[in-house]
Amino acid sequence: MSDTIVTHSAHDTAAADLGAHAPKPTALTDGLTEAATTTWSNGRIDTGLWECTPGDFTAERNGYTEICTILTGRVTIEVEGQQPEQFGPGDVMVMPSGWKGVWRVHEPLRKHFTTIDD
Numbered sequence: 334m335s336d337t338i339v340t341h342s343a344h345d346t347a348a349a350d351l352g353a354h355a356p357k358p359t360a361l362t363d364g365l366t367e368a369a370t371t372t373w374s375n376g377r378i379d380t381g382l383w384e385c386t387p388g389d390f391t392a393e394r395n396g397y398t399e400i401c402t403i404l405t406g407r408v409t410i411e412v413e414g415q416q417p418e419q420f421g422p423g424d425v426m427v428m429p430s431g432w433k434g435v436w437r438v439h440e441p442l443r444k445h446f447t448t449i450d451d
Protein backbone atom coordinates (compact mmCIF):
# COMPACT_ATOMS: atom_id res chain seq x y z
CA MET A 334 0.00 0.00 0.00
CA SER A 335 1.24 3.43 -0.89
CA ASP A 336 1.31 6.34 1.52
CA THR A 337 0.77 8.73 -1.36
CA ILE A 338 -2.12 11.12 -0.96
CA VAL A 339 -4.03 11.66 -4.20
CA THR A 340 -6.16 14.79 -4.40
CA HIS A 341 -8.35 16.17 -7.17
CA SER A 342 -10.40 19.33 -7.31
CA ALA A 343 -14.06 19.13 -8.31
CA HIS A 344 -13.12 20.59 -11.68
CA ASP A 345 -10.41 17.94 -12.20
CA THR A 346 -12.75 15.05 -11.43
CA ALA A 347 -15.48 16.39 -13.71
CA ALA A 348 -13.05 16.87 -16.62
CA ALA A 349 -10.61 13.95 -16.12
CA ASP A 350 -10.09 11.65 -19.12
CA LEU A 351 -11.30 8.16 -18.19
CA GLY A 352 -10.20 6.55 -21.44
CA ALA A 353 -12.28 4.93 -24.16
CA HIS A 354 -15.87 3.98 -23.51
CA ALA A 355 -16.90 0.35 -23.90
CA PRO A 356 -20.32 -1.32 -24.00
CA LYS A 357 -21.87 -1.83 -20.55
CA PRO A 358 -22.24 -5.63 -20.09
CA THR A 359 -25.49 -5.35 -18.09
CA ALA A 360 -27.10 -2.69 -20.30
CA LEU A 361 -30.85 -2.83 -20.87
CA THR A 362 -30.57 0.02 -23.42
CA ASP A 363 -28.79 -0.55 -26.73
CA GLY A 364 -25.64 1.51 -27.14
CA LEU A 365 -25.10 2.31 -23.45
CA THR A 366 -21.36 2.65 -22.75
CA GLU A 367 -19.12 3.21 -19.72
CA ALA A 368 -15.57 4.18 -18.86
CA ALA A 369 -13.66 4.11 -15.57
CA THR A 370 -10.28 4.67 -14.00
CA THR A 371 -8.97 3.64 -10.61
CA THR A 372 -7.02 6.36 -8.83
CA TRP A 373 -5.95 4.31 -5.79
CA SER A 374 -6.14 0.69 -4.65
CA ASN A 375 -4.75 -1.42 -1.84
CA GLY A 376 -6.20 -4.79 -2.84
CA ARG A 377 -9.31 -4.52 -0.65
CA ILE A 378 -10.32 -0.90 -1.26
CA ASP A 379 -10.47 0.75 -4.68
CA THR A 380 -11.36 4.34 -5.47
CA GLY A 381 -11.71 6.12 -8.78
CA LEU A 382 -13.97 7.71 -11.36
CA TRP A 383 -16.68 6.13 -13.53
CA GLU A 384 -19.06 7.49 -16.14
CA CYS A 385 -21.73 6.23 -18.49
CA THR A 386 -24.04 7.39 -21.23
CA PRO A 387 -27.83 7.68 -20.78
CA GLY A 388 -29.86 4.50 -20.61
CA ASP A 389 -30.79 1.69 -18.26
CA PHE A 390 -28.70 -1.13 -16.79
CA THR A 391 -28.85 -3.68 -14.01
CA ALA A 392 -26.31 -3.73 -11.18
CA GLU A 393 -25.42 -5.97 -8.25
CA ARG A 394 -22.91 -5.52 -5.45
CA ASN A 395 -21.85 -9.05 -4.53
CA GLY A 396 -18.84 -9.41 -2.26
CA TYR A 397 -18.24 -5.69 -1.90
CA THR A 398 -19.86 -2.46 -0.75
CA GLU A 399 -19.77 0.67 -2.91
CA ILE A 400 -19.94 4.27 -1.75
CA CYS A 401 -20.22 6.85 -4.49
CA THR A 402 -20.76 10.56 -4.98
CA ILE A 403 -22.48 11.78 -8.12
CA LEU A 404 -20.33 14.45 -9.79
CA THR A 405 -22.39 15.23 -12.91
CA GLY A 406 -25.64 14.00 -14.41
CA ARG A 407 -28.80 12.48 -12.97
CA VAL A 408 -29.88 8.91 -12.30
CA THR A 409 -32.92 7.17 -10.86
CA ILE A 410 -32.16 4.02 -8.87
CA GLU A 411 -34.84 1.36 -8.65
CA VAL A 412 -34.66 -1.42 -6.07
CA GLU A 413 -37.39 -4.04 -5.93
CA GLY A 414 -39.88 -3.30 -3.14
CA GLN A 415 -38.71 0.31 -2.68
CA GLN A 416 -39.68 3.68 -4.12
CA PRO A 417 -37.35 4.85 -6.94
CA GLU A 418 -34.86 7.50 -5.83
CA GLN A 419 -33.27 10.18 -8.00
CA PHE A 420 -29.66 11.28 -7.43
CA GLY A 421 -27.69 14.19 -8.88
CA PRO A 422 -24.51 16.20 -8.35
CA GLY A 423 -23.32 16.12 -4.74
CA ASP A 424 -25.54 13.21 -3.70
CA VAL A 425 -23.90 10.26 -1.93
CA MET A 426 -25.11 6.68 -2.35
CA VAL A 427 -24.20 3.53 -0.41
CA MET A 428 -24.86 0.14 -1.99
CA PRO A 429 -24.00 -2.57 0.57
CA SER A 430 -22.84 -6.04 -0.39
CA GLY A 431 -25.87 -7.94 -1.68
CA TRP A 432 -27.49 -4.81 -3.15
CA LYS A 433 -29.31 -5.29 -6.48
CA GLY A 434 -31.14 -2.74 -8.63
CA VAL A 435 -31.62 -0.91 -11.91
CA TRP A 436 -29.91 2.36 -12.82
CA ARG A 437 -31.91 4.66 -15.12
CA VAL A 438 -29.37 7.24 -16.30
CA HIS A 439 -31.13 10.39 -17.59
CA GLU A 440 -28.07 12.30 -18.84
CA PRO A 441 -24.34 11.54 -19.03
CA LEU A 442 -23.39 10.49 -15.50
CA ARG A 443 -20.06 10.67 -13.70
CA LYS A 444 -19.37 9.48 -10.17
CA HIS A 445 -16.49 9.09 -7.77
CA PHE A 446 -16.60 5.60 -6.28
CA THR A 447 -15.01 3.68 -3.45
CA THR A 448 -15.48 -0.09 -3.23
CA ILE A 449 -14.63 -2.15 -0.17
CA ASP A 450 -14.35 -5.93 -0.49
CA ASP A 451 -16.11 -8.02 2.17
